[in-house]
Amino acid sequence: MDELQLIAERTGLVPLAESDALGAARARLMAEIAATETENVAPLKNRRRWVWTGVGAAGLAAAITAVVALAPAGMEPPTAAADPVAVLRAAAAAALKTPDKSPKPGQFVYTKTKQPDGVRESWLSADGTHDGLIKMPDGSADLVPGCRNGRAQVYKGAEPLKGVTEPCTPRPGYRADLPTDVDAMFAHLNGDNADHSGEKGDYNAMGKDVLALANETYLPPAVRAALYGAAAKVPGLRAVDDVKDAAGRPGVGITWPLGPGDDPKVAKPTMIVFAADTFLYLGGNGTAVTASGVVDAVGQRP
DSSP states (O other): OOHHHHHHHHHHTSOOOOHHHHHHHHHHHHHHHHHTTOSSOOOGGGOOOOOOTTOOHHHHHHHHHHHHHHSOTTOOOOOOOOOHHHHHHHHHHHHHTSOOOOOOTTOEEEEEEEETTEEEEEEEESSSOSOEEEEOTTSOEEEEOOEETTEEEEEETTEEEEEEEEEOOOOOSBOTTSOSSHHHHHHHHTSSSTTOOSOTTOHHHHHHHHHHHHHHOBOOHHHHHHHHHHHTTSTTOEEEEEEEOTTOOEEEEEEOOOOTTOOTTTOOOOEEEEETTTOOEEEETTOEEEEEEEESSTTOOO
């Protein structure tokens, strides 16, 4: 029997304790399991199987069942600071298990994000050649001109200026062009390209770039996994237990070191938040991705 199926069946037979009580313990256990799976994140067919020394599939399922079932509801189990590298590797492993549905060129990547000042919605062209739209929390809307044959239409407000275009480079909402290898992804995030916003070695800027890609971009599972695997290579990461995203969902946060010129008394480190139980991406500093998907036209929702 498949290990994941066996684990799911065993954990499904017992009631869950309250999420707040088990979040940290469950996060650490799942992170340690997933860490053995993703030393180098690659497409699914190339990954190694789990290696859990001295424990068979039935023993592993029993261990997880014990963690889920025996911790009394309302009693916080003993906790220790989560390992940020293990958490990110667990997030990479979780990303690899998500469905891989490639958008068609004429479709749009939809994302709904809850922010401190309201809700933001975006419709980004999957291939970057069609006009998209971003609805801001204040109710205003920004057009995202598509780039066709190296030129983009210029708008004045919502009206296109007839015959006026400007040079452009397509910025697709679907990023199948990004590396699926961890080292190559790290080099990309730290290199001279449109996905890199800071100086080389500015890891706080890299954290913001990781958030930007994770938030409103449709990434194939292997690319998203490589993104989190590359993030795990950043020195100075910290894990923060028992955080909540802007939607109130419990998670584990990973913070990046501040930039070279940042004042630690003033600057706020970039944080990325993963679900404490599944390690799926939730959001970042003060934000939460509450809906996403692929649609056929601007204004549609999944």
